[in-house]
Amino acid sequence: MSQTDIKSEVFHLGLTKAMLKGATVAIVPGDPGRSQRIAELMHNPQPLASHREFNSWLGELDGKAVVVCSTGIGGPSTSIAVEELAQLGVRTFLRVGTTGAIQPHINVGDVLITTGSVRLDGASYHFAPAPYPAVADFDCTTALVAAAKSKRATAHVGITASSDTFYPGQERYDTYSGRVNKEWEGSMKQWQALHVMNYEMESATLLTMCAAMGLRAGMIAGVIVNRTQQETPNAETMKKTENDSVAIVIEAARHLL
Numbered sequence: 001m002s003q004t005d006i007k008s009e010v011f012h013l014g015l016t017k018a019m020l021k022g023a024t025v026a027i028v029p030g031d032p033g034r035s036q037r038i039a040e041l042m043h044n045p046q047p048l049a050s051h052r053e054f055n056s057w058l059g060e061l062d063g064k065a066v067v068v069c070s071t072g073i074g075g076p077s078t079s080i081a082v083e084e085l086a087q088l089g090v091r092t093f094l095r096v097g098t099t100g101a102i103q104p105h106i107n108v109g110d111v112l113i114t115t116g117s118v119r120l121d122g123a124s125y126h127f128a129p130a131p132y133p134a135v136a137d138f139d140c141t142t143a144l145v146a147a148a149k150s151k152r153a154t155a156h157v158g159i160t161a162s163s164d165t166f167y168p169g170q171e172r173y174d175t176y177s178g179r180v181n182k183e184w185e186g187s188m189k190q191w192q193a194l195h196v197m198n199y200e201m202e203s204a205t206l207l208t209m210c211a212a213m214g215l216r217a218g219m220i221a222g223v224i225v226n227r228t229q230q231e232t233p234n235a236e237t238m239k240k241t242e243n244d245s246v247a248i249v250i251e252a253a254r255h256l257l
């Protein structure tokens, strides 16, 4: 168990226990720019630190501190953010991200709540072997579902494919090389047939490492593209989708304090 004292900074985040004011719940977006926007929807938003991809803010919900810290893109940096926040006393992690849907019935603007992730990452294998599930915490998931209902969002609950790469691992051909390795050829079709809802890039690591360490984690994402229809998002829709998913994650955090 870590011996982090109240004033010592963790390795990467530039945060101390004192700065977190007893926060046990963290909201963890991928995008560093999203941290401020999330914190500003809570009471008394305060910037804490900004190092590399890790941009941290503090806010309050019902008089209790909640930390917001971006993870950057992908599993390795996510694992650092989660480990260091846990050293500082955080026990509940709610990721709020953007995502590409792969099922035709899911619309841009809907929100997706992940119950478990297909582990197409590398970092999760450093925390638990392959047969171990990347599964979300039940309380986090039910809080996200209830919050989505209260905000009247169209929410889908199910499985996410969580890939280390945005291009080959999500079987994108609109690229410089225009090709993907054999391993990924036809993979989107396979995930569709297995009722996977969407692609994103951090939940496999987040959910596996949190389950393995006895921490709670949940995952919600706003759909910015549907890969059965288009490859590129529209800026205006993206903004609205982010606002909707952020409002839901804040409401869920309130119930997990």
Ligand SMILES: O=P(O)(O)O[C@H]1O[C@H](CO)[C@@H](O)[C@H]1O
Pocket: 029, 030, 031, 072, 073, 074, 096, 097, 098, 099, 166, 200, 201, 202
């Ligand atoms: O919007 P965020 O939280 O960054 O999430 C998604 O967007 C990034 C890719 O564009 C990846 O991080 C993916 O998981």
Ligand SMILES: O=c1cc[nH]c(=O)[nH]1
Pocket: 098, 099, 100, 101, 166, 170, 199, 200, 201, 224, 225
């Ligand atoms: O298609 C998408 C959209 C956002 N994030 C992803 O990882 N994939």
